[in-house]
Amino acid sequence: MPDSAVTTSPTTVKHQIAAEILRARSGAALIGLLLTALAFGALGQLGAVYADADLAANAVDASHRVVNLAASATLFASLFGALLVTGEFKTGSIGRSVLYAPGRGAVVGAKLLVAALAGLLYGVVAVLSALAVGTAAFSAKDVSLVLDGRTWQVAAAIVGVCALAGPWGAAIGFVVRNQLIAVIGLVVWGTLGQLMVLSQFPKVGRFLPDGAQLAVLGDRLTLPSALDAPYGLLVLVAWCAALALLAQRMFTARDV
Template sequence: MGSLIRAEFRKIFTTNLWWGLLIPTVLLGVFWSWGFSALGTSLVEGLRSSEAFEGIDADSWMTSVFGFARGANLSTLFPMIFGALAVTGENYRRTITTTFLTAPSRGAALGAKLVVYALMGLGFGVVVALSTSLGTVLGAGSTPLPGATGWFLLILSTILETVLWTLLGVGLGALVGNVFAAVIGLLFYALLVENVGVIALSNVVGTAFPTVLPNSSASGMPGAVAADLFLNGVGPIHPMFEKEARLLVEAAAGAQGAFPWWANTLIFTGYTALFVVLGWVGSRRRDIN
């Protein structure tokens, strides 16, 4: 297994793909979180100067955390693509035959890829967390920032989300086998299909549809942390408006209807494990030439 892992690292670092995806990850993380944090700051400052909201203490409104959650969730698109290319890229370049023939089994080859891409996902996760943290600080302005515990939970949930997205991409790529189908399918689902579906389901049931779908559960990892941090800073809310306020805050964090962040992590881990198993089965049955 050690030689297979070393071979996978050589495949990654002898190409430009990893840093080609790392650059937009950093840029998107910084500027997207910066923009959302700055937007939240502008809204809070507008409330402070508005006579209609006179008497409302908005000094403790931690709107900056929404920028973090939004920036982190969008930035994980690139690690997801990186994982999807683990197997499909080799299929496209026709090197998968050599990989499978030189490994003790196809399962061992896929296992080595999972180990390596989990570590790469960890590296990407650290980069995503740091870049979104920088953007959040730059855009926060006069609004408060999280404390040490808050930062830790935001960073931890972001790193875990990134690792899981990377591994889910590996599993889906192994299942589908085609580079274009895997990458375009993942992007189309994450950016459009599920978002439209969640809105439609929420309208049907009359409330926010719970985050039991893959993209929603992933977004709910840092999103739920951000929502909790904001609500804790605001303080007690009248019971009559508590439910609506919670849904509004979760929507701002990109995680409407979210479970606690640890529950979202377990749900998304289940989806990741499912696609890894399906990818393993698909790669075993696929002919190579």
């Protein structure tokens, strides 16, 4: 189907974004994946606290570690982004989206923006949940969760990488189109693939999206050779921009 020749205006763009927000809210994926992310995060956070034999002595590092575990929400944010796009290819409704949009670029842009907003939501809620779970778990062992500058730095980094993870998954959805392949690919890479690459080829892996994400989070335990956080952020943004451009070009060139 050829791209629309309708002139893009602020009003049509606004309507396109509103339609994508409605579509994102109407399904079970947004809340379902968010609740799953919170459950996985909480299990990891409780495990980290109760596995520490001397929590009082390690309170600072343990606090940072507990908050950092909220970063697992990035996987679920990327999955939501992928489902937001591939769901339309699966049902065939992508054709109608293109028909009523001012252009294919508007479809891509709106979906990436909504996926970013969803990722931002995931990041904020995941951080708040980590702080709540951490506070409760620490209090159960008569220790206070440490809320210092590093804690808030990690929290802000998690919100940022989640906001980028959403459109990253959406862009992958545009490139792959197949829902099953996109979801399996994100899960396998997010749980196993990245760890294998980062452990076997750390000098290369630090320039990949996952290595850059660890740099933004300041996680040098997983990747000792990680870039400094500002450079990691630049690399991560560059990867997201490149994938978004690829998604736009492939969506424009192929039939729907």
